[in-house]
Amino acid sequence: MANEIRDITIIGGGPTGLFGAFYAGMRGCSTRIIDSLPELGGQLTALYPEKDIFDVGGFPKILAKDLSKNLVAQAMQFQPDLVLDEQVEEVHWEGGHFRLRGASAQYLTKALVIAGGKGAFEPMRLDVPGYDEFLRRGVEYAVKDPERYRGARVVIVGGGDSALDWALILKDMTDRLVLVHRRDGWRAHQATVNSVQAASEAGEIELRTFHEVRNIEGTEVVERTTIFDNRTDEETCIECDAVLSFLGFKPDLGPIQHWGVEITKNRVKVNALMETNVPGIFAAGDIVDYEGKLDLIATGFAEAAVAVNNAVHFVDPKARVNPGHSTNMKIFKDK
């Protein structure tokens, strides 16, 4: 299977890659998905399976793991090859097709769609004493099971959507919830910020803006953290069971940066057709940059459809790009 040529190979089995695989199937392509993770779903399953997602069209609210399940079912309708736990190291054009050299095998494909999300999941770490020591012993950068924090005293660090969303989810089950952020501006949806404000006024969340973590201490597990006011250097010690730091992810493209595609701001540069500078290599989702780019699942879906349609056209120049007005294939004989 590995060496059978496929029309389109999609690097990345997150939401963008899954929708791309589905869409490639709709366009009649043979498709392969390769992901370095052992499981499909990308960030949805690897980072926040239990988080509610609000901004996917048609779902007022859906758990990340459920969205992932739906997307897998949608993609699998057309039975793409799945190659998990595989890192593609090199990509070579051999005329007519690309050869992908993976850690465990090689793969041939006529076109490539890079849907690699934020690249490797390299979380930004808190550079303070105790972080490394207590990582996974109270210190976490992802929540896989919120129930674990029922009745606990939790300190959340960060000012983005992840930090605020988790503060809102956990506030009702924790014994105490402190939100620490180094300034008083937030990098989150306004509606989320409003909800956090309301929860703060209701005393459900303790806000500590202009504060940073100085250290994390404990014996076996986390027992306390010291934070300080970055304007006055005044310290506060907070007894707690968990320190959850949501500081985003370091962009780490990994081997992709050696595939010959142009990189800009740690992302793959594409044009409006989701073409990279290498003919036959397209990209979509959080990994791309172009004018007007937004990092949303909704835009990832659209980019995947655009990338796949243009990849179809690359593989078969007779196939028109827009499927609403395309395919146009003479496969029926008149009766």
Place this chain on the structure above:
Amino acid sequence: MANEIRDITIIGGGPTGLFGAFYAGMRGCSTRIIDSLPELGGQLTALYPEKDIFDVGGFPKILAKDLSKNLVAQAMQFQPDLVLDEQVEEVHWEGGHFRLRGASAQYLTKALVIAGGKGAFEPMRLDVPGYDEFLRRGVEYAVKDPERYRGARVVIVGGGDSALDWALILKDMTDRLVLVHRRDGWRAHQATVNSVQAASEAGEIELRTFHEVRNIEGTEVVERTTIFDNRTDEETCIECDAVLSFLGFKPDLGPIQHWGVEITKNRVKVNALMETNVPGIFAAGDIVDYEGKLDLIATGFAEAAVAVNNAVHFVDPKARVNPGHSTNMKIFKDK
């Protein structure tokens, strides 16, 4: 309410407009939706409520009316004003806001997002004797209740997704299903074309490619149609109870073409930020044209998010465009 100023007014309550309204709410905007139809949902409810939709991310399959219901629920979370059955005739910039002159009232808004779908729902008609006479008496251009055709003899005319999708849906309930198309190329998803081919080989759908309708006859209702081979002019008379013509919709922008926005190929021209040539007027969905544009619900959702984010920035230039890294508002006081 009509004269209260809103941050964003969205013209069109179809899928793109509904997702835009939801997204504007997420961004903390006051929002208004205006639609000329009496009901939200756009084409989903007006044209094919009972049709399965396959290409919306996260739904392996969903009935159009159910998708519409979900999108309405998603949009209504932030309680936008709804103005239905209202046609906006004129748009004037008055410095700081636009004044929209509707047929029944006037509306003030700081920014405008045109999500007008394919414009007015003006179906392409079959220009043959009997079409007008039997319209809604056996002749239809939309299917609202497939059950009506149970046990009937149905002729479907067209070669696009609507024609093929309905052929596939109705074939199992009709007594006879004939699909008439003037050539042998199809403007439909490849997977759909493959299914129709399989159904044709199984004898479930009678294909008549290179055929056109010559006339439609009956007494009270449709009783037969005569089709002809457009290569030989040979005629065939088909006894039938219904002629369903799916020939697409005439692009009719209506009053929008007088709002000062640049029109290209009967669509509103936008750039990558979904900006029209008029500052403060954005557009999204099937009504827009830009390089790489695809007519899909998935792209409409993404365009709506891009349009709204840039509209937010227009309304408040201090608000950053990308919400993942924006809002940034100093609404919390340090404790």
